[in-house]
Amino acid sequence: MSKADQAAQQARRLFNTRCNGVLSTHSVDLPGYPFGSITPYCLNREGEAVILISSIAQHTRNILANEKVSLIAFDDQADDSQAAERITYIGNAIAIDDDAMAERYYRFYPKSRHYHRTHDFNFYKIEFVSVRYIGGFGEIYWLDKTDFLKPNPFSFEAEAGMIAHMNTDHQDAINHYCAVFNIGYETSQLPSLAAIDSEGFYLRVAGRLHRLPFDHAVHSAMEVRQAFVDLASRPI
Numbered sequence: 001m002s003k004a005d006q007a008a009q010q011a012r013r014l015f016n017t018r019c020n021g022v023l024s025t026h027s028v029d030l031p032g033y034p035f036g037s038i039t040p041y042c043l044n045r046e047g048e049a050v051i052l053i054s055s056i057a058q059h060t061r062n063i064l065a066n067e068k069v070s071l072i073a074f075d076d077q078a079d080d081s082q083a084a085e086r087i088t089y090i091g092n093a094i095a096i097d098d099d100a101m102a103e104r105y106y107r108f109y110p111k112s113r114h115y116h117r118t119h120d121f122n123f124y125k126i127e128f129v130s131v132r133y134i135g136g137f138g139e140i141y142w143l144d145k146t147d148f149l150k151p152n153p154f155s156f157e158a159e160a161g162m163i164a165h166m167n168t169d170h171q172d173a174i175n176h177y178c179a180v181f182n183i184g185y186e187t188s189q190l191p192s193l194a195a196i197d198s199e200g201f202y203l204r205v206a207g208r209l210h211r212l213p214f215d216h217a218v219h220s221a222m223e224v225r226q227a228f229v230d231l232a233s234r235p236i
Contacts, residue, residue, distance in 0.1 A: 022036050042195070045152045
């Protein structure tokens with residue numbers, strides 16, 4: 001694997017793991033100045049970031065005037081932030097109306113399902129332009145679309161079906177995954193699967209998302225099943 005391919009894999013892993021980023025937009029109130037805000041995100045089938053934002057929010061007003069944005073994710077657990085991994089995802093924020101994508105987002109952030117009832121929230125995808133990834137001192141890469149994006153091989157419907165099956169029929173296996181990756185939970189609030197893609201999956205544990213990797217890439221439902229079986233047999 002080339003250094004560029006390795007950097008792209010590391011950048012994607014970091015971006016997939018964080019789930020919250022610093023969204024930077026062009027301020028309409030203070031022209032010429034950037035405006036930063038914390039924003040949850042998840043990925044669409046193409047691997048692009050999707051956000052849910054209110055029409056009354058400052059960043060939304062900024063986007064409506066200028067769609068060019070960036071989204072920064074970083075390792076907030078590192079002892080030295082200057083030596084830590086970080087990624088700047090650059091793109092154009094485009095409003096979307098996609099019920100299947102909305103359902104995927106709600107699995108990541110269940111409380112957001114009710115935001116539409118009290119505020120005028122809308123989904124935007126951040127159409128990919130480029131990524132700048134820093135893996136540490138001197139490890140700096142610009143990544144293009146073919147390098148960074150990893151389309152999800154599963155349709156929203158197929159993903160939702162696999163998730164429902166795991167959550168309904170394989171709670172013991174999900175509990176085991178938590179033990180393997182040293183994720184604690186209370187028996188009153190059992191962990192559940194939230195999302196699946198070719199490189200890993202997400203568990204929701206007490207309101208927090210945990211990204212867990214597969215041992216190797218998967219591209220079919222049968223390969224997902226085998227990956228989960230293999231993980232369920234891994235010793236603690």
